[in-house]
Amino acid sequence: MYVKKVAVVGAGTMGADIAYNFAIANIPVVLRDIDSKILAKAQEHIRDVMKGRVAKGRLSTAEMEKRLEKIQFSTQDEDLLDVSLAIEAVPESLPLKQKVFQELDRLLPPLAILASNTSALSITEMANVTIRPERVAGMHFFYPAHTMRLVEVIAGTETDKDVTATLVRLSEELRKIPVVVHECPGFVVNRVLMASLAEVLRFKEEQHLSPQDIDGVVTTRKLSPMGPFVLADALGLDVAWDVSQILQKAYGERFNPGDELGALVRQHHLGVKTGQGFYSYQSSSKEPSLNAEPMNSEQQDELVNRFSLAMFMEASRLLEEGRADQQSIDIAMRAGAGLAMGPFAAADKMGLDVIYDKLQGMSQRFGDRFTPPSSLAQRVARGQRGEKTGRGYFHYKI
Ligand SMILES: NC(=O)c1ccc[n+]([C@@H]2O[C@H](COP(=O)([O-])OP(=O)(O)OC[C@H]3O[C@@H](n4cnc5c(N)ncnc54)[C@H](O)[C@@H]3O)[C@@H](O)[C@H]2O)c1
Structure with missing residues (x-):
């Protein structure tokens, strides 16, 4: 399927970088959030990343401005009506994601693809709340998505081959490295x-x-x-703990991380972001000793x-x-x-x-x-x- 315009829903850490990738590839993109302050922050972040490319001589300032014009920052439903693909990057909660999928299902053209950037939730459970489960898939970018090249394209139980093929081709247009995975916890x-x-x-x-x-x-x-x-400290020990719990529940004891990880999370020692995890980052260098x-x-x-x-x-x-x-x-x-x-x-x-x-x-x-x-x-x-x-x-x- 030809993708002429994309929507990215959720303009946080991942959404802003995903929109950046489309703009750099000259593909029009609507970056949508419920919070206009977050959209302003995302715009600033994307400009900074592009400036980095300008500084390295990979993009001229004039081209940077043109690429930035490819992104429409929006809080409005109407801006999603003509997109061929929406990638959801809202927080990792199944009920929230299901609500967003229902809204997208209602707003987008019937053949449009609905994709999720989830790290660990079930694509099939998101697909099942829509009336187009065969057009729902995962498109899992890695942090930081403006540099990391892998995209896991996830097929749920009902996903059409044409949908995964489109997402693979599109990832390649973004100069990423796609791999197709049939859904399972943790991909x-x-x-x-x-x-x-x-x-x-x-x-x-x-x-x-x-x-x-x-x-x-x-x-x-x-x-x-x-x-x-x-x-683990860089990723966030809370994130590592949540993922280990999901995987332990799905696959059993081999994913049991022992006692220490949970104890650190309970003490709110979450790694780099709180200054203490397995290592201490209290010193100015932030390097583990x-x-x-x-x-x-x-x-x-x-x-x-x-x-x-x-x-x-x-x-x-x-x-x-x-x-x-x-x-x-x-x-x-x-x-x-x-x-x-x-x-x-x-x-x-x-x-x-x-x-x-x-x-x-x-x-x-x-x-x-x-x-x-x-x-x-x-x-x-x-x-x-x-x-x-x-x-x-x-x-x-x-
Ligand atoms: N951060 C990572 O390292 C990482 C890596 C890979 C995948 N992911 C996945 O990407 C997704 C997003 O993670 P993040 O770290 O970018 O989260 P984040 O909290 O930084 O951003 C989420 C954004 O979604 C917005 N939002 C909430 N409800 C919304 C709605 N109904 N409509 C539109 N926008 C809405 C919030 O305002 C926020 O800006 C999660 O599913 C996460 O598991 C994260």
């Missing part, structure tokens, strides 16, 4: 990241380690560009295994449930979580037989959450051991 990136964060949190408590210990090993062993505790007693090499190896294999296991579950293919999962984890390699490419490199043996040992110690997935066992049985045999999750020249 790809949050589900895989939270599985490894919960594993690391439990490991930290078992072994009485500090966040510095763990973040130091995770970054020096290049498992992730950012330690999980620096990342590095200590510390290094972990012994056995502990380090155990951390590496638990972090990376928890990630691999969750990615394998997504694959086996048919939520996304291995390529999409790897792309999502690189573009959305900054990993140097996706979990399947990393497994191919390490050797699928090696991973299989490690998982066997881990499942004996920790139970089912590390039982080798059948998609791995079948490959190993067929002699597909990854890069060294030319075939694993991907194909290689040997």
Whole structure:
């Protein structure tokens, strides 16, 4: 479907940046909020981000003004009547989002697409309050959306293929990297990241380690560009807690983050935004201070295994449930979580037989959450051991 004009509903942190992306791509966009002060703030933010591009020589001042004219800042229903797509970015509450979807359903042309930027709520439950559930999908941008390139395009149970295809094409027009995901709690990136964060949190408590210990090993062993505790503090521990609760309810104990995260949230230690989380940010530098007693090499190896294999296991579950293919999962984890390699490419490199043996040992110690997935066992049985045999999750020249 050709998208000639877009509406973004909710002009907060995410909505303002999403509208910016459309303006930069020269696609007319209405940025809608119920609060005109927030619209003024969004306008200022978008201008600042564009000025940044001007300063880098990527945009002339005249072009900046033209792009800014592509955005209509509005509090009025009438401005939504001729849009082909609305992306909702109001606060994360299902009843609120359902109310917004009903309004959009009433206002927009019958074939218009209604999309949600939700991080964790069900697209199908939003679709079900409209009379066009087949034209409802998720379009999940990542923070900060003016720089992060991943967009998870989420298909609900009734979403038309034409709708996901349109959102994929449109994301590409925005110079983003779309991956299609069949709906499940946490989609790809949050589900895989939270599985490894919960594993690391439990490991930290078992072994009485500090966040510095763990973040130091995770970054020096290049498992992730950012330690999980620096990342959680940046994200907001309240957000991490809410997501972990949703995922624990959906998938069970493997998403149980242990006691510390909840305790920090109850004390209102929410990370960078409150000056205290796993780290203290009271000093002027806002950089976590590095200590510390290094972990012994056995502990380090155990951390590496638990972090990376928890990630691999969750990615394998997504694959086996048919939520996304291995390529999409790897792309999502690189573009959305900054990993140097996706979990399947990393497994191919390490050797699928090696991973299989490690998982066997881990499942004996920790139970089912590390039982080798059948998609791995079948490959190993067929002699597909990854890069060294030319075939694993991907194909290689040997
Ligand atoms: N902030 C993030 O890091 C992030 C990342 C990815 C996805 N998300 C998701 O994006 C959505 C928005 O998050 P945010 O952080 O931008 O929230 P926010 O609180 O910054 O902004 C929400 C905006 O919606 C407006 N709003 C409320 N009711 C409205 C209505 N009926 N009509 C129009 N506008 C209305 C509010 O005035 C506010 O400006 C949430 O679903 C969140 O889960 C957030």
